[in-house]
Amino acid sequence: MKHDFLDKYSKLGSVIHKLDPRAKIITFLLFIIFVITTAPHDYLSFAAYAAVISIVVFLSKVPLSYVFKRVLVIIPFVLLVAIFLPFANKGPEGWTIFWNVMIKSFLAVLATIMLSSTTKFHKLLKGFELLKFPKIMIMMLAFMYRYVFILVDEAHRMERARDSRYFGGEYLRQIKIVCNIIGLLFIRAYERGERVYQSMSARGFDGNIITMNELKYVKSDMIFYIIFTGMILTIKIWSLF
Amino acid sequence: MKKVIEINDLCYSYPDEKIALENINLDIFEGESVGIVGANGAGKTTLILHINGIIRSNNGNIKVIDMEMTDKNIRKIRSKVGLVFQNPEDQLFSPTVFEDVSFGPLNMKLSPDEVIKRTTDALEMVEMSGFENRSSHHLSEGEKKRISIATVLSMNPEILVLDEPTSNLDPKHRRELIHLLKKFNKTIIIVSHDLEAMLELCDRTVLMNKGEIVKDGKTRELMSDRKLMEDNYLECPLSLKN
Numbered sequence: 001m002k003h004d005f006l007d008k009y010s011k012l013g014s015v016i017h018k019l020d021p022r023a024k025i026i027t028f029l030l031f032i033i034f035v036i037t038t039a040p041h042d043y044l045s046f047a048a049y050a051a052v053i054s055i056v057v058f059l060s061k062v063p064l065s066y067v068f069k070r071v072l073v074i075i076p077f078v079l080l081v082a083i084f085l086p087f088a089n090k091g092p093e094g095w096t097i098f099w100n101v102m103i104k105s106f107l108a109v110l111a112t113i114m115l116s117s118t119t120k121f122h123k124l125l126k127g128f129e130l131l132k133f134p135k136i137m138i139m140m141l142a143f144m145y146r147y148v149f150i151l152v153d154e155a156h157r158m159e160r161a162r163d164s165r166y167f168g169g170e171y172l173r174q175i176k177i178v179c180n181i182i183g184l185l186f187i188r189a190y191e192r193g194e195r196v197y198q199s200m201s202a203r204g205f206d207g208n209i210i211t212m213n214e215l216k217y218v219k220s221d222m223i224f225y226i227i228f229t230g231m232i233l234t235i236k237i238w239s240l241f
Numbered sequence: 242m243k244k245v246i247e248i249n250d251l252c253y254s255y256p257d258e259k260i261a262l263e264n265i266n267l268d269i270f271e272g273e274s275v276g277i278v279g280a281n282g283a284g285k286t287t288l289i290l291h292i293n294g295i296i297r298s299n300n301g302n303i304k305v306i307d308m309e310m311t312d313k314n315i316r317k318i319r320s321k322v323g324l325v326f327q328n329p330e331d332q333l334f335s336p337t338v339f340e341d342v343s344f345g346p347l348n349m350k351l352s353p354d355e356v357i358k359r360t361t362d363a364l365e366m367v368e369m370s371g372f373e374n375r376s377s378h379h380l381s382e383g384e385k386k387r388i389s390i391a392t393v394l395s396m397n398p399e400i401l402v403l404d405e406p407t408s409n410l411d412p413k414h415r416r417e418l419i420h421l422l423k424k425f426n427k428t429i430i431i432v433s434h435d436l437e438a439m440l441e442l443c444d445r446t447v448l449m450n451k452g453e454i455v456k457d458g459k460t461r462e463l464m465s466d467r468k469l470m471e472d473n474y475l476e477c478p479l480s481l482k483n
Contacts, residue, residue: 121336122335122336122337122340122376125336142335142336143334145336146333146334146335146336146376146377146378147334149378150330150378192330192331195326195328195331196331196334198290198295198326198331199324199326199331199332199334200334200344201293201295201319202293202295202319202322202324202326202393203319203344203345203348203392203393203396204316204319204320204345204348204349204396205344205348206316206348208348210347210348210350211340211347212343212347212353212356213353
């Protein structure tokens with residue numbers, strides 16, 4: 001079975017795709033910080049930030065429908081939290097905060113989606129690693145990415161095996177079986193972890209994670225740094241006056 | 242001939258006290274290709290895990306290339322014994338093929354240039370050049386098996402140990418793998434139920450049952466012994482029946 005829901009469009013070859021992951025991580029993080037620290041009534045700044053990230057979306061050639069679908073996955077969670085704000089804060093202030101949370105999270109989510117859908121997952125990890133992210137976290141994420149699909153496949157197979165012997169009815173018993181499948185999945189994952197560790201040990205792994213630096217900044221990365229940071233800095237400074 | 246593996250009076254039981262190995266005595270010489278056969282649960286995999294020090298037993302001793310299995314030697318031993326696990330999904334744990342194949346050399350603390358060279362060479366040896374940036378999840382079973390072998394070849398081991406190398410392969414890929422294994426002129430130990438493949442690849446075969454070595458001899462002779470094979474839950478390969 002094939003799954004690529006995490007970085008489906010990461011194999012396109014646009015300008016944004018070709019950038020060094022570090023450049024994207026740093027600039028997008030900066031973008032998110034700038035957006036979050038914008039004053040609530042500064043709608044013009046929000047529009048300007050939206051314009052900047054729209055340019056990135058446009059340049060990346062990732063289909064708009066895909067981008068918005070991804071946003072839609074996250075927005076309900078934000079909405080769930082934000083919906084109580086107008087009630088907690090009486091008067092028009094509550095609604096201002098509500099819209100603020102919505103706009104800021106929308107822009108921030110857009111930036112993260114751009115980061116994840118224009119960068120292959122292993123490159124993204126490499127980028128984080130070179131930015132001195134803890135290696136143990138990187139490794140955990142790498143394992144997650146490698147094995148999540150296998151676990152999903154395993155769950156599907158168990159489900160299929162159940163369905164092939166399931167003739168309907170007995171609702172309560174079905175719940176029990178689902179619980180069994182979950183438990184079994186846990187045990188299998190645990191045992192696989194043990195085998196993976198054995199195969200790592202067999203190749204000389206002793207707890208120290210050694211990796212290679214394969215990323216190099218090129219001219220286009222620098223140009224992106226300057227243009228992107230320049231644009232958002234201008235918006236920020238301009239909004240301060 | 243030089244002895245590369247020397248196992249004396251090895252016993253091992255799992256934490257649940259099930260006896261897995263009993264009184265194993267086995268010598269393997271340089272350049273030999275040895276098959277280990279036996280029923281499910283006969284202790285074959287447990288035995289080969291000992292060769293790499295993944296499992297260590299207090300009873301009996303193991304010497305690999307004149308090195309005792311001790312904490313001090315274990316790193317060196319592991320770099321000399323390339324162990325390929327049965328399931329490629331366990332063997333290939335990195336996001337990309339390159340990272341998997343370079344994992345061993347990096348742990349050996351080689352220089353970056355040397356690591357790249359070893360990785361490229363190993364992939365070339367298994368005829369998988371150009372797969373460096375692919376993710377192992379999207380490879381076919383045959384490709385995964387080859388890459389798994391490359392992950393240990395990159396460490397340039399003196400002994401290659403393979404657990405069920407031909408399982409889950411279609412006949413064409415199985416054949417290609419056999420050709421590939423035939424090309425290596427190193428000491429090879431293969432654990433498998435694929436007796437026909439063993440017949441082609443191994444000159445010598447060790448037959449195990451219930452944790453013990455029942456017989457150790459020339460593959461062709463051992464596998465032609467119908468009674469011996471059937472007593473140990475195996476059967477003679479078709480090509481030896483007449």
